[in-house]
Amino acid sequence: MQSEQQSNDFIQNSFGDRYLFKVNGTAFDKIGSAAVYLKQFDEKIFEENHFYVFLGTDSGLLPKYLLQKGLPVGTTYMFIELPELIDEVRTELDLTEDSEKLMLTTFDCWQKEAVAIEFQNYVYLDNMQFHRSIAAEDLNIDAYQEIGRELQEELEQIRWMLHAEMGSELFTRRQLENLAENRLSAACLRGSFSGRTAVVLGGGPSLDDSISWVIENRDSMLVIAVSRICRRLLEVGLIPDIVVSIDPNQISYDISKEMLLLHERTIFVNQYHVSSRLLGQWRGRNFYMGQRLEWVEEDPDQAFNARGPTVTNCAIDLAVQIGVERILLVGVDLCFSRKGFTHAQGSNEYGVGPQLGTGQLWVETNSGEMAETTADFHFAISTIAGQATMAADCGCQLINMGDWAARIDGVAHASWRDIVLSPLPQPAFEMLADWLPPENSELRTAHQRAMLDELETAASAFREIRKLACEGVRANDGFFGRVAGGKGEQKYKAKLDRIEKKLKKGFDVFNPMLKKAGIRDFLKLTQGEGADSWTSEDIDRLGRIYFEAYRDTADRLLQMVEDAQKRLEARLAEESGSPDLTQIFSQWQRDQQPGRFYLWRQRNPGITISEELTAQVAAFEAAFKEDLDDRQTMHMARARAWSELGPVCGKLKLLYRRGERENLAHLVDCLDPQRSTDEKALLHLGQGFIAELDEKTDDALEEYRNLIDELAEEKKGSVLEEGLLRVFSISLERTDSESALLAAECLASIAPTYLPYYADMLKLTGDKGKALDTYADYLEAVREDLPVMLKMGCLYMEAGVTEGAKLMFDMVLEREPWNQAALHFLETLEQNLTTEADLQGQIEN
Numbered sequence: 001m002q003s004e005q006q007s008n009d010f011i012q013n014s015f016g017d018r019y020l021f022k023v024n025g026t027a028f029d030k031i032g033s034a035a036v037y038l039k040q041f042d043e044k045i046f047e048e049n050h051f052y053v054f055l056g057t058d059s060g061l062l063p064k065y066l067l068q069k070g071l072p073v074g075t076t077y078m079f080i081e082l083p084e085l086i087d088e089v090r091t092e093l094d095l096t097e098d099s100e101k102l103m104l105t106t107f108d109c110w111q112k113e114a115v116a117i118e119f120q121n122y123v124y125l126d127n128m129q130f131h132r133s134i135a136a137e138d139l140n141i142d143a144y145q146e147i148g149r150e151l152q153e154e155l156e157q158i159r160w161m162l163h164a165e166m167g168s169e170l171f172t173r174r175q176l177e178n179l180a181e182n183r184l185s186a187a188c189l190r191g192s193f194s195g196r197t198a199v200v201l202g203g204g205p206s207l208d209d210s211i212s213w214v215i216e217n218r219d220s221m222l223v224i225a226v227s228r229i230c231r232r233l234l235e236v237g238l239i240p241d242i243v244v245s246i247d248p249n250q251i252s253y254d255i256s257k258e259m260l261l262l263h264e265r266t267i268f269v270n271q272y273h274v275s276s277r278l279l280g281q282w283r284g285r286n287f288y289m290g291q292r293l294e295w296v297e298e299d300p301d302q303a304f305n306a307r308g309p310t311v312t313n314c315a316i317d318l319a320v321q322i323g324v325e326r327i328l329l330v331g332v333d334l335c336f337s338r339k340g341f342t343h344a345q346g347s348n349e350y351g352v353g354p355q356l357g358t359g360q361l362w363v364e365t366n367s368g369e370m371a372e373t374t375a376d377f378h379f380a381i382s383t384i385a386g387q388a389t390m391a392a393d394c395g396c397q398l399i400n401m402g403d404w405a406a407r408i409d410g411v412a413h414a415s416w417r418d419i420v421l422s423p424l425p426q427p428a429f430e431m432l433a434d435w436l437p438p439e440n441s442e443l444r445t446a447h448q449r450a451m452l453d454e455l456e457t458a459a460s461a462f463r464e465i466r467k468l469a470c471e472g473v474r475a476n477d478g479f480f481g482r483v484a485g486g487k488g489e490q491k492y493k494a495k496l497d498r499i500e501k502k503l504k505k506g507f508d509v510f511n512p513m514l515k516k517a518g519i520r521d522f523l524k525l526t527q528g529e530g531a532d533s534w535t536s537e538d539i540d541r542l543g544r545i546y547f548e549a550y551r552d553t554a555d556r557l558l559q560m561v562e563d564a565q566k567r568l569e570a571r572l573a574e575e576s577g578s579p580d581l582t583q584i585f586s587q588w589q590r591d592q593q594p595g596r597f598y599l600w601r602q603r604n605p606g607i608t609i610s611e612e613l614t615a616q617v618a619a620f621e622a623a624f625k626e627d628l629d630d631r632q633t634m635h636m637a638r639a640r641a642w643s644e645l646g647p648v649c650g651k652l653k654l655l656y657r658r659g660e661r662e663n664l665a666h667l668v669d670c671l672d673p674q675r676s677t678d679e680k681a682l683l684h685l686g687q688g689f690i691a692e693l694d695e696k697t698d699d700a701l702e703e704y705r706n707l708i709d710e711l712a713e714e715k716k717g718s719v720l721e722e723g724l725l726r727v728f729s730i731s732l733e734r735t736d737s738e739s740a741l742l743a744a745e746c747l748a749s750i751a752p753t754y755l756p757y758y759a760d761m762l763k764l765t766g767d768k769g770k771a772l773d774t775y776a777d778y779l780e781a782v783r784e785d786l787p788v789m790l791k792m793g794c795l796y797m798e799a800g801v802t803e804g805a806k807l808m809f810d811m812v813l814e815r816e817p818w819n820q821a822a823l824h825f826l827e828t829l830e831q832n833l834t835t836e837a838d839l840q841g842q843i844e845n
Helices: 033-041 061-069 083-092 108-115 120-124 134-137 143-165 170-177 205-214 227-236 251-260 275-282 313-323 348-352 376-395 430-437 439-478 488-503 511-517 519-526 536-574 580-589 595-603 610-631 634-642 646-657 660-671 679-694 696-709 716-732 735-752 751-765 767-779 788-797 803-814 820-844
Strands: 010-012 016-022 051-055 076-080 104-106 128-132 197-203 222-226 242-245 268-270 286-289 326-330 361-364 371-375 399-400
Touching: 033 061, 033 134, 033 820, 051 143, 051 751, 061 076, 076 108, 083 104, 104 108, 108 716, 120 519, 128 134, 128 143, 143 376, 170 275, 170 511, 170 536, 197 205, 197 313, 205 227, 205 326, 222 227, 222 313, 222 430, 227 242, 227 251, 242 251, 242 313, 251 275, 251 610, 268 275, 268 767, 275 580, 313 326, 313 376, 348 439, 361 376, 361 595, 371 376, 371 660, 376 399, 399 646, 488 536, 488 820, 511 519, 511 536, 511 751, 519 536, 580 595, 580 610, 580 767, 595 610, 646 660, 646 679, 646 716, 660 679, 679 696, 679 716, 696 716, 716 735, 735 751, 751 767, 751 788, 788 803, 788 820, 803 820
Parallel strands: 051 076, 051 128, 076 104, 197 222, 197 326, 222 242, 242 268, 268 286, 326 399
Antiparallel strands: 010 016, 361 371
């Protein structure tokens, strides 16, 4: 047994690896760290222009491996190490030359250091990856488990937030599409319900527990609902006073379209970039949140901003600004139910079954138990906590009614039995209606004309930007010699400088919009090495990227503006007493808004429709009905994908490997063996994992054998593989070679990947000839597996087949001349040959 002093010192194995035993144990004793890393990571950690975050350094071996292999262009590596190890690792490493590309820090400091290198640019381009070192996977030190969970949680939140920002161009598109309808700001609603109680209805599973109570107390509070639950509200006969929607995506329309039937006694409060198919077909009053036009500053008195990221966050902000003194949260769970459901009855998610494979994060519920959640929900929890603080400053209390809802700082929890309400003097919708400003054709027309003037200003600017950017591309080509006789000429350099200055300074109000919309194109400028190492070719390439990004983004924005102009002209025609119905109908068709016909007819009951257009009207009516009735939407397909069992096996394995017994047991409880054979097999797998963590190995083996029997006819699949792998592992631990050999043979019949397992067992049980044949079969299928080449070489060496051993080691060194394991074995082989030769000489003498 090693002493404490030894465990704190670096030791060295036969492959030249220096490591701390307390960190890595015997992980690299068989084939050396380089071979282990090749097998674990292959080439997936050597992509150019990436940001790799690693938990742990393997005593510094992993950064050394990267440096030895060579760091890719434009790529940065950040290693997050335990505070108690970082000084020892830093001493072991010499990072002076590559400190900007290979960073070493702790969990507490990583975000600050990552921001300093603008890591968000990698995230915007989806070029950030997270990996665990071998030590962080093996968990010889428990601290890696907790830090790993928190680090992954932070990375998921950051990825979600920044990807949400990447929707900038879509937000701009919807903003322009919604210009005609975004006439009145939600600021009109401020103070309209002062001193009263509001209930915010979210789509979480606990909605089902309290919806009857909400219906019974409907006359005592303002009801604010998120748009996605309107189908359910129609089913139970609960008409909300306000419905809120923010999402610009088509999927939002799929899950919210039933709200279009609530127009008579409901107000629509929408984010400026909401789905235009929802807003364009809405027949009631609507009020927008956010900024109507990016290049026009809002009047501070009319500005109404509501924080996200979810629609529930916006609904809470709305309720606070309306002036209520108490907000009851119903269906605002922000976590999965006990059985793995994410949404209430009536939703697509509920209809297709629980989502057992998607959750990655865990939160405490109001009942004190733990529940799974997703990155966007988790972020919403923290923002609601901030909202609760600000609401309290305004004299407003937030109360969540759900026992199984996420516990949120600053949000009280109460049962509906504890809530005392007083009836309103009149229905909430009527109170709001009396408060609101007027709505008529004259006001709408004035707004539409004003927006057309603003769009013409934008169109002129984008045409000029596009023209300048095209000139910039040509001048760049001229300066770098793609125009005959032009290379290096000062006239091109002067023109480039003039164009760049005008692009930066001449369009101040439009540049932020353009940079946001074209963020992916402009971020290409950040890829590659730093300016100190740029060649002439790099400068040429970046110059083209710069001007092409301006040109292409201005072109897209100009097209959006011109489309918006046509739409506004059609809206003006809708207000006319003698409209051009062909123009109007064509616009509705382009926008996929057949239901807008009902709005137009509601506003213009006396206009006669010509006989030749009545067929088109009938088509609009039929299309709108068909659209509302359609359940086989894009969102339904996505919900089905989320509920598939495929990811559950991986999730069970992850929880088992990390020793998270409670979370593992929770997932197992969600599995229902009555639903399918696959789910029954997963149940056996999960129960086997739990038995192993409880050190009940016999029970575990029984579960795994039941799993194998359940899936015996399939002869493939990740669940069957995992069951066989666990039998293989347990059998090895018990030195049950016969069972281990049988499991390895079954695995090898599933996939060639497992042939080395089978070969190892054949060697262990004495069948070295068949083991060599099996290794050879594997290398026929996987020709570049260096660790298996090393194993085969060692087996040849043990069998005394010197040429075969030398061939294997030489093959490894052809691919990796620095491979310490191959060098070591080859040296041993040569020493053995020398010894044999000396002995033979002595015998002969």
